[in-house]
Amino acid sequence: MQITRLALRQITRHIQLQRMYSAAAPAAVSGAEKLVPPAPEGAAKPPNPKLDSIVTNIAALNLLEVAELSSLLKQKLNLPETAFAPQFAAGPARAAADDEEEVAPKKVQTSFTVKLVKFDDKQKVALIKEVKNLLEGMNLVQAKKFVESAPTVVKQDIPKEEAEKLKEALSKAGAIIEIE
Structure with missing residues (x-):
């Protein structure tokens, strides 16, 4: 029977794998269990059964039992x-609020x-x-209708200085003005 080079390589590779698995497995393990390959590098290792059972038991606890634990x-x-107090005293909600404050600075009103709001009837003209x-x-007709429709918006989206000047001028003329 003639063995090709490819077949020979496959056989030698199989023998190398058997030796590797048998050296890694303890002597008390049966032959069938020896052939289980180890986890490849970079892959997650299976969890330790003892630790896995502890995690399962803790996950089943209620809040009071967790505090007691x-x-x-x-x-x-x-x-x-x-x-543990400094880490948990503020809580996750406070930590999230701190992050929001750092990310979004307080808004300054620019407009x-x-x-x-209303006006003095004696100074209406x-x-x-x-x-x-x-x-x-x-x-004049439009201005009269505008004044009589109080409360109404005089101007929107203006800078603070202009709003203050407008308020001062209209207040002198007998109007009660609000700046928002």
Whole structure:
């Protein structure tokens, strides 16, 4: 019978694997169990059965039992009560809030709205004239309707300085103004 080179390589590889598995396995293990290959490098190793059962038992505990387990472990291992406090005192919600504050700085208001809340009836005419002068493209009739429709928005999305000037001018004319 003629053996090809490929067949010869396969046989030698098989023998090498058998030797490797038999050297790694303990002597008390039967022949069938010796042929179980080890886990390849980089792959997750199977968990230790003892540790796996402990994790399963802890996962089945309720919150009160977990707290009791924690205190027993601290007592058994002679750990001070404050050993875990700095990590857990603030809690995950506080840690998330700290992250949000770092990521999103507090917003500074840059645009304001000037609102005419109400006006003095005695100074209505002066207020109408002031509104006509301050707001572009408004005639007396429009200014009168605008003033009488109070509370209403005078101007939106304006800088603070302009809002303050507008408030001051309209307040002198008898209006009660709010800046939002």
